[in-house]
Amino acid sequence: MHIAIAGNIGAGKTTLAAKLAQHFNWDVHLESVEDNPYLKDFYNDMPRWAFHLQVFFLNSRFNQTQQIQQRTKGVIQDRTIYEDAHIFAKNLRSSDMLSERDYENYFRLYESMITMVQPPDLLIYLKADLPKLITQIEKRNRDYESGIRLDYLKKLNEHYDEWIANYKHGKVLTIDVNNLDFVARPEDLGYIINKINIELFGLF
Ligand SMILES: Nc1ncnc2c1ncn2[C@@H]1O[C@H](COP(=O)(O)OP(=O)(O)O)[C@@H](O)[C@H]1O
Numbered sequence: 001m002h003i004a005i006a007g008n009i010g011a012g013k014t015t016l017a018a019k020l021a022q023h024f025n026w027d028v029h030l031e032s033v034e035d036n037p038y039l040k041d042f043y044n045d046m047p048r049w050a051f052h053l054q055v056f057f058l059n060s061r062f063n064q065t066q067q068i069q070q071r072t073k074g075v076i077q078d079r080t081i082y083e084d085a086h087i088f089a090k091n092l093r094s095s096d097m098l099s100e101r102d103y104e105n106y107f108r109l110y111e112s113m114i115t116m117v118q119p120p121d122l123l124i125y126l127k128a129d130l131p132k133l134i135t136q137i138e139k140r141n142r143d144y145e146s147g148i149r150l151d152y153l154k155k156l157n158e159h160y161d162e163w164i165a166n167y168k169h170g171k172v173l174t175i176d177v178n179n180l181d182f183v184a185r186p187e188d189l190g191y192i193i194n195k196i197n198i199e200l201f202g203l204f
């Protein structure tokens with residue numbers, strides 16, 4: 001079984017991934033953040049580092065999907081390769097922070113890779129409005145994210161809404177997390193686990 005968790009920056013993907021992995025006794029595959037050689041530079045100067053960062057994430061996410069495809073037990077994945085291309089790279093292009101030439105080059109590489117990627121059995125989309133994202137980004141307190149602009153998060157949310165409405169790779173569970181606190185309230189975590197059980201195993 002392979003569950004992937006999608007959602008904007010600060011939506012709660014990593015936190016939920018850890019909790020689900022513990023509940024189901026499955027492995028968790030996180031994204032490359034602390035060891036990412038471009039992320040800090042990217043936040044200081046997006047047009048300068050956009051292409052480098054996208055190629056780094058694409059390669060690291062592709063390697064992760066190859067590992068997941070060889071799994072021997074259930075796995076929870078924190079963010080998908082689809083989001084790199086259809087959310088982040090697309091947004092950088094539409095904001096003119098990635099040139100048409102670099103975007104085309106990137107997207108052709110993505111299309112070659114995606115033929116070798118198996119979709120998750122279930123995609124969980126954590127949907128959060130800006131106030132929730134901002135509160136949680138502040139709570140996490142990564143120094144290089146302190147200057148994230150509101151309109152950057154807003155545009156990413158718009159890309160997420162469009163992408164999820166057109167997602168055709170398999171089952172999707174959209175969870176509105178605006179009023180959920182699965183850190184402090186076990187019943188909120190139980191609510192999500194219950195929905196997963198229904199979606200994947202037909203259990204009530
Ligand atoms: N539903 C939630 N309720 C309360 N706090 C949350 C919730 N989801 C995430 N958090 C907190 O918000 C911060 C960011 O969450 P994180 O899981 O790192 O988000 P993401 O991986 O989507 O960027 C963390 O400090 C986490 O503990």
Ligand SMILES: Nc1ncnc2c1ncn2[C@H]1C[C@H](O)[C@@H](COP(=O)(O)O)O1
Nearest residue numbers: 008009010033054057083084088089145
């Ligand atoms: N493909 C990406 N392009 C730009 N930035 C990205 C991409 N994937 C992840 N990120 C950033 C967003 C956050 O600052 C960190 C970690 O993501 P998070 O949603 O907090 O788990 O990397």
